[in-house]
Amino acid sequence: MSAPPLKKPTVTEREARQVAEAAREQDWRKPSFAKELFLGRFRLDLIHPHPVPSAEAVRRGEAFLAKLRAFCDTQVDAARIEREARIPDEVITGLKELGALGMKIDPKYGGLGLTQVYYNKALALVGSASPAIGVLLSAHQSIGVPQPLKMFGTPEQKQKFLPRCATTDISAFLLTEPDVGSDPARLATSAVPDDGGDYVLDGVKLWTTNGVVADLLVVMARVPKSEGHKGGITAFVVESDSPGITVENRNAFMGLRGIENGVTRFHQVRVPAANRIGPEGAGLKIALTTLNTGRLSLPASCVAAGKWSLKIAREWSAAREQWGKPIAQHEAVGAKISFIAATTFALEAVLDLSSQMADEDRNDIRIEGALAKLIASEMGWRMADELVQIRGGRGFETAASLAARGERAVPAEQVLRDLRINRIFEGSTEIMHLLIAREAVDAHLTVAGDLIDPDKSLQDKAKAGANAGVFYAKWLPKLVAGPGQLPSSYSEFKHAGVDLAPHLRHVERHARKLARSTFYAMSRWQGRMETKQGFLGRIVDIGAELFAMSAACVRAELLRSRGEHGREAYQLADAFCRQSRLRVDELFGRLWSNTDDLDRKVVKGVMAGSYEWLEQGIVDPSGDGPWIAEAAPGPSERENVHRSIG
Ligand SMILES: Cc1cc2nc3c(=O)[nH]c(=O)nc-3n(C[C@H](O)[C@H](O)[C@H](O)COP(=O)(O)OP(=O)(O)OC[C@H]3O[C@@H](n4cnc5c(N)ncnc54)[C@H](O)[C@@H]3O)c2cc1C
Secondary structure, three states: OOOOOOOOOOOOHHHHHHHHHHHOOOOOOOOOHHHHHHOOOOOHHHOOOOOOOOHHHHHHHHHHHHHHHHHHHHHOOHHHHHHHOOOOHHHHHHHHHHOHHHOOOOHHHOOOOOOHHHHHHHHHHHHHHOHHHHHHHHHHHHHOOHHHHHHHOOHHHHHHHHHHHHHOOOEEEEOOEOOEOOOHHHOOOEEEEOOOOOEEEEEEEEEEEOOOOOOEEEEEEEEOOEOOEOOEEEEEEEEOOOOOEEEEEEOOOOOOOOOOEEEEEEEEEEEOHHHEEOOOOOHHHHHHHHHHHHOOHHHHHHHHHHHHHHHHHHHHHHHOEEOOEEHHHOHHHHHHHHHHHHHHHHHHHHHHHHHHHHHHOOOOOHHHHHHHHHHHHHHHHHHHHHHHHHHOHHHHOOHHHHHHOOOOOOOHHHHHHHHHHHHOOOOOHHHHHHHHHHHHOHHHHHHHHHHHOOOOOHHHHHHHHHHHHHHHHHHHHHOOOOHHHOOOOOOOOEEOOEEOHHHHHHHHHHHHHHHHHHHHHHHHHHHHHHHOHHHHHHHHHHHHHHHHHHHHHHHHHHHHHHOOOHHHHHHHHHHHHHHHHHHHHHHHHHHHOOOHHHHHHHHHHHHHOOOHHHHOOOOOOOOOOOOOOOOOOOOOOOOOOOOOOO
16 A cells, blocks of 8 residues: 655644754764863863874875866856856766866765865865856755765666766755755655555755756655554655656756756656665755765855955955055055965864865764864855955956956955855755754753753753763863963974964863853753754854864964965964954853843844834835745656756
8 A cells, every 4th residue: 555645744843843952963972172172171282293194195186286276267157157057068078087076976986085175175175266167067966866875875876876976977966845944854755665666756846956957866755654663754765757846947046057956857757766865864864964074065165155255356456556555555455364364274174174084084074064064155155255344346347347348357246145055055054053052952961961851851860861871060160271271281392483372272261161150050950951052053153163273273373384385374373362352251141141032022023013114115026926935746847958968
């Protein structure tokens, strides 16, 4: 008997949280620098001396980067991609021939077997030539078919799909639906087991990057619970030319104009059981685990944007003279250039450190990867915005228009548009705050969670109380004093007159302060803590700054020890830490002195319509139509815009 098709799920906030919680990886088998940091323990030993790749990894990685650079220089016309809103097919074919689809795939399946460090360097390089190409490659390899198969696929699945992914087939990842964004508990696409043991997929997926040209798809669909089927959200590999699949639209965006992003409808699409990745119900866990390292691709594009912004800011600010001197010499402009330089250095430090730790596999980097995504997407956007400001009116002008009137075609406004999505996809900033905050308070919830859980019995609460007593009796006293208070701590971080030790001492002291603040907030708000998003966001942002400062210092010391611009690296790390410390101080201040309560009142008024009078005096140019498109399952009534490349 086939199970009946699913009804569209209705989900409460509590249920949404339970689904997210069930998808969390709960075990911590390896040490985590960032987890320790949130607990007030600055474990510099986990990241210093900075880990380094093997000579063989460097040789292979550099050889590929050289080929990729030559390809970008000669074959990629970024202006054409922007103009035509499409990556020419011959460019994609060239990338396939270069092996770029298989950068991260094991050579035994025909891939290049690059490390995470070099994979990210390659994405940064190609993304600087054309962000749309960077996104195509990362959607394919960081979240598309290769990564979940590498981690959770059977030997047969790897044998069948990975050689195709490494050489010819473009893949895509399909989770989002018109009614499912940050909250996967609402996922409505169904995968109903049939009598023969296969699955039948029905539903509509939205905003699938690569979806218009993909050959293979990873689809998240909900299997209904029935006899012999545990059910739940499940991952499948699906051939994109399976009967019943229609790509109904090619979507267009504010930036990343060249991406092949689509709406994909599944109507009674038969998928063999052999294509299920992992067990039923494991789909979200697979997606989240894939993202642990997958999230590092996005910081790679932000680092590339920072490097480019720095180059343009330097060249332009020397050439442009106003009020009697080059604009770089006006303090207000100089400060922006300093911010871009220091932040680019720190973001690259965060990226390379997290990537190298991922390669070594000695540490758990799930929080570092998330912190890297969060801080890189926010800072990348700010750097690009500052570049637009430094370029003045030319920053707002398109590259094509600049070229048309005889000036250098600098696409500053495009970079700003291209970067904006980074704060939204692969976990929006707001969701990253919640996700990281959950990990930051994990130790507390593990020992004391039952105390604040309304569903627990008095007996459970009493037991939790005793456990918590033991944990806090040991933990709290350690937050009082530490090496950050000793003037001699970390004294090896001094070079050419620049002393980074005070910054590391600052990180140590403020990690303890962060943990004390978190503990205090938990005691104060208990079960309501999860609703305090303003507070949690600031806690996480402080953690991200402390991590970035640590990464910047250990990178500077690594470069010094190798004789690679040590003096300048120390200067940049120093500048970043000083800028970051001001942000940290402000964030700590706003933990307890803020407008959170007032904002809650104002938004209540806004939503009740009390301030609608304020909206008068304008016209709303938005068209009619529903806010969210109906996505009822059924046959497609639209033309299939899917196309294959090569
Ligand atoms: C260019 C592009 C490419 C994409 N590529 C893919 C892809 O390849 N595959 C795929 O599956 N998806 C893809 N997406 C979807 C993307 O991942 C989602 O846009 C993202 O997850 C956010 O979902 P949403 O847009 O529905 O926003 P919503 O979830 O509706 O959120 C709207 C706002 O509310 C906030 N918010 C939501 N919930 C909470 C909460 N609990 N607490 C606080 N704030 C909250 C969000 O942060 C956001 O600011 C892509 C999207 C775009 C635009």
